[in-house]
Amino acid sequence: MAEILGIGVTHFPGLMMPDAYMSSFLTRTLASERVPAALKDPKAWPEALQREFEANKDNGAAAEHRRRLVGGFRAARQALDAFAPDFVLIWGDDQYENFREDGVPSFCVFALDEVDCRPFARPGRSQLGNAWGLAADTVVKVKGHRTAGGWLAAQLIKGDYDVSYAYRMRHELGLPHAFINTILFLDYDRRGFPYPVVPFHVNCYGSSVIAKRGSSAHLTGEGDPNAIDPPGPNPGRCFDVGAAVARALAQSPWRVALIASSSWSHAFLTAKHHWIYPDVDSDRARFDELASGNFARWRNLTTEQIEDAGQQEFLNWVCLAGAMDALGRKPEIIDYVESYLFNSDKCFALFRP
Ligand SMILES: [Fe+2]
Numbered sequence: 001m002a003e004i005l006g007i008g009v010t011h012f013p014g015l016m017m018p019d020a021y022m023s024s025f026l027t028r029t030l031a032s033e034r035v036p037a038a039l040k041d042p043k044a045w046p047e048a049l050q051r052e053f054e055a056n057k058d059n060g061a062a063a064e065h066r067r068r069l070v071g072g073f074r075a076a077r078q079a080l081d082a083f084a085p086d087f088v089l090i091w092g093d094d095q096y097e098n099f100r101e102d103g104v105p106s107f108c109v110f111a112l113d114e115v116d117c118r119p120f121a122r123p124g125r126s127q128l129g130n131a132w133g134l135a136a137d138t139v140v141k142v143k144g145h146r147t148a149g150g151w152l153a154a155q156l157i158k159g160d161y162d163v164s165y166a167y168r169m170r171h172e173l174g175l176p177h178a179f180i181n182t183i184l185f186l187d188y189d190r191r192g193f194p195y196p197v198v199p200f201h202v203n204c205y206g207s208s209v210i211a212k213r214g215s216s217a218h219l220t221g222e223g224d225p226n227a228i229d230p231p232g233p234n235p236g237r238c239f240d241v242g243a244a245v246a247r248a249l250a251q252s253p254w255r256v257a258l259i260a261s262s263s264w265s266h267a268f269l270t271a272k273h274h275w276i277y278p279d280v281d282s283d284r285a286r287f288d289e290l291a292s293g294n295f296a297r298w299r300n301l302t303t304e305q306i307e308d309a310g311q312q313e314f315l316n317w318v319c320l321a322g323a324m325d326a327l328g329r330k331p332e333i334i335d336y337v338e339s340y341l342f343n344s345d346k347c348f349a350l351f352r353p
Helices: 024-030 047-055 060-083 146-158 177-186 235-250 280-291 295-300 303-308 312-326
Strands: 003-009 087-093 107-110 114-117 140-143 164-166 197-202 255-261 332-337 346-351
Touching: 003 060, 003 177, 003 235, 003 312, 047 060, 060 177, 060 255, 060 332, 060 346, 087 177, 087 235, 087 312, 107 146, 140 177, 146 164, 146 197, 146 235, 177 197, 177 255, 197 312, 235 255, 235 295, 235 312, 255 312, 280 295, 280 332, 280 346, 295 312, 303 312, 312 346
Parallel strands: 003 255, 087 197, 087 255, 107 164
Antiparallel strands: 003 346, 107 197, 114 140, 332 346
């Protein structure tokens, strides 16, 4: 019989890297000509960033950040194992990986049999090593759920939510990092991940997806810094799609874990901070709405607000919020990890049946 568990996590790439590279996002930003020279001096930074930067001289802050994040993932995994889903659906973003110049859907449901992933072979990252000491060409096999993915896409389309669907990945490395990182982190202790996955793409990057190559092309000189793409789906639409997913799955034969995967505000997307640190205040406002059970307010966020706060990836969480609102669920916060140094704030939450 149908049952649904909600989970919110992150797919922060820094957790995959050794501690020494966890703050490499800031290093990359400070190397950019677009950051005013005066702001490259730590004395010009907010005090909280200076403190974290100082505490990381021996990688101590990175080790502590890892401890908190791994703790969040272990708690989420425990809840997942106790629930024993038939499959997990992951809302995640595509950062110029599977979707590029030849097509960017707002939403896409992947109905896959199985996909071979090479998460450690990412160009520019493979030589840094990884948290598990695995070879760069390691293949991670992930089971999909073609029947459930196809069924869900059909239900959404019949209900006037015109999502795209796909039967295979085009990305050279298999699942884009939003999905494969989530799976790797939920299996941080390398016991194996037995649950089939239905990846559900949300075009979080919108106006930045090609322009910034879903990351930092605006800082590295790879992209045209003035280019702007059409926007991603509005937060209200993400909320409603999430609700439609929950309503459909509540009538299905499956036990399903619905997982939103993303960090919240990203430093490299926060132009008003010259991309040096994330919008911690906006994230704190979103967190207060979540913790107080008022997350249905996220339906009223605007794309302008989201982009101003560098919270593009937060749209994944808005999908989950719509789903949990439709089911009348209350959140249980596992942890909320603020950081000025490590690119983004991260939240871990459960919505139990
Ligand atoms: Fe992402």
